[in-house]
Amino acid sequence: MTVTRGLEGVVATTSSISSIIDDTLTYVGYDIDDLAENATFEEVVYLLWHRELPTKEQLEQLRKQLAENAAVPNEIIEHFKLYPIDKVHPMAALRTAISLLGLYDEEADVMTPEANYRKAIRLQAKIPTIVTAFSRIRKGLEPVAPRQDLTFAANFLYMLTGTEPNEIAVEAFDKALVLHADHELNASTFTARVCVATLSDIYSGITAAIGALKGPLHGGANEAVMKMLTEIGTVENAEPYVRQKLENKEKIMGFGHRVYRKGDPRAKHLKKMSEKLTKLVGEPHWYEMSAKIEEIVTSTKALPPNVDFYSASVYHCLRIDHDLFTPIFAVSRMSGWLAHILEQYENNRLIRPRAEYTGPAKRSYVPIEQRG
Ligand SMILES: CC(=O)SCCNC(=O)CCNC(=O)[C@H](O)C(C)(C)COP(=O)(O)OP(=O)(O)OC[C@H]1O[C@@H](n2cnc3c(N)ncnc32)[C@H](O)[C@@H]1OP(=O)(O)O
Numbered sequence: 001m002t003v004t005r006g007l008e009g010v011v012a013t014t015s016s017i018s019s020i021i022d023d024t025l026t027y028v029g030y031d032i033d034d035l036a037e038n039a040t041f042e043e044v045v046y047l048l049w050h051r052e053l054p055t056k057e058q059l060e061q062l063r064k065q066l067a068e069n070a071a072v073p074n075e076i077i078e079h080f081k082l083y084p085i086d087k088v089h090p091m092a093a094l095r096t097a098i099s100l101l102g103l104y105d106e107e108a109d110v111m112t113p114e115a116n117y118r119k120a121i122r123l124q125a126k127i128p129t130i131v132t133a134f135s136r137i138r139k140g141l142e143p144v145a146p147r148q149d150l151t152f153a154a155n156f157l158y159m160l161t162g163t164e165p166n167e168i169a170v171e172a173f174d175k176a177l178v179l180h181a182d183h184e185l186n187a188s189t190f191t192a193r194v195c196v197a198t199l200s201d202i203y204s205g206i207t208a209a210i211g212a213l214k215g216p217l218h219g220g221a222n223e224a225v226m227k228m229l230t231e232i233g234t235v236e237n238a239e240p241y242v243r244q245k246l247e248n249k250e251k252i253m254g255f256g257h258r259v260y261r262k263g264d265p266r267a268k269h270l271k272k273m274s275e276k277l278t279k280l281v282g283e284p285h286w287y288e289m290s291a292k293i294e295e296i297v298t299s300t301k302a303l304p305p306n307v308d309f310y311s312a313s314v315y316h317c318l319r320i321d322h323d324l325f326t327p328i329f330a331v332s333r334m335s336g337w338l339a340h341i342l343e344q345y346e347n348n349r350l351i352r353p354r355a356e357y358t359g360p361a362k363r364s365y366v367p368i369e370q371r372g
C-alpha cells in the first residue's frame, strides 16, 4: 500500500462543476476572473446546478424560488433561544440548525432527483435566514424576515442589520459570494460527497460539510485572519509579529494552499475590494497591515495569500461580526456543496478508501485477571 498523507494529489472522483488547472479556477468552464467581474451570485448558483448560465427567464425563476423559500420554520428560531447563546460559535449553531431543518422537511428522505433539487433550493434559500436570525437573537434582537424584492446578497445584509444596504456593500458582498461558491474537491465538499455516497440524505451531507468548513485549516481561517489582524493592531507591528510566528514555526492564517502553487486567483479580487472598502470606511490600516503581512510571508516563505486572507478585512468593513465570517463562507459554499451532492447522487459509488495498519501485530486475548 502507498499512503498519501492528506490524500495530496489523489484524484478521487470526476466532476463537471469546477476545475483548478495550473492555478486557474473555473466554474463549469468560466474563469473565476470573468465571473467575479460580471456574474451575480444567483447566476453562479444556476451555473453550478445546471452547468449553463441562465437565460433571463431561468434566472428570474431561480430568484423567485429562492425568495419564496427563504423563511424558516419558527422551531429553528425558538431553538436558537434555548442555546447558551453567548458561548455558542455561529458555525456550531448553523451546523445544528441545518440538521434541525431536515426534521421539518417532509421530503428529507425522498431521494428522487426532483425532490433533491427542491431541497437544494430550500437549503440555499434558508441558510441566509438562519445565519442572520442567529446573529440577531444573540444580540437580543428579533430576526428580520426575508424580503422577496431584494437580491440574495442584499437580502442577507438586510436581514443582518434590519436596514437596506447601500449599493457598494451589496456589490462587494455579492462578489465575495461568487468567489466562494465552489472549489473542486476541497475538504468540506469532499466530506459532503463521502456522506451522501452512503445514500444518506442532503441534510446529513450539508451538516457534515459545515462541520468540515468550520476548522481553521479550511473555512475557519477567515475568522482567524481577523483575529490576527486585531492582535497586530498597527502596520508597524506587522513585521515583528509575523517574523516571530514564522520563527516559532507557527502558521500565518490565510496563507498557503494545498492545490495552488503560484497563488489563489480569488485573492486578488478580495485584495482590491479590501483596499477600496478600508479606505471608504476610514480604516485603511486593515488593508495596509494585510499588504505588509503578504509582503513578508511571500518573500520569506513563498506562500501566497488564499481566499481567506483579504476576505477578512472586506467583511470587517461591511460591519459583519468576525465570528460570522465562516458562516458567510457557508452561505456561499452551500451552492457548491449542493451541486456536488446532486452530482454524487447521479453517478454514485460508496467512497471507502483503505488505511495502512500500523498497530501491534496479531496477538491473543488476555483474560482481565492476567493483565497488568
Ligand atoms: C478556503 C480554504 O480552505 S483556503 C485554506 C485556509 N487555511 C489557512 O489559511 C490556514 C493556513 N494554511 C495552512 O495551514 C496550509 O497552507 C493549508 C492547510 C491551507 C494547506 O496545507 P498542506 O497542503 O497540508 O500544507 P502543509 O501544512 O503541509 O504545509 C507545507 C509547508 O508549508 C508551511 N506552511 C503552509 N502554510 C503555512 C502558513 N499559512 N504559514 C506558515 N507556514 C505554512 C508548513 O509549515 C510546511 O512547512 P514545512 O514543509 O517546513 O513543514
Ligand SMILES: O=C([O-])CC(=O)C(=O)O
Pocket: 182, 183, 185, 186, 187, 218, 258, 259, 306, 307
Ligand atoms: O480547495 C481547498 O482546499 C480550500 C479552498 O480554497 C476552498 O474550499 O475554497
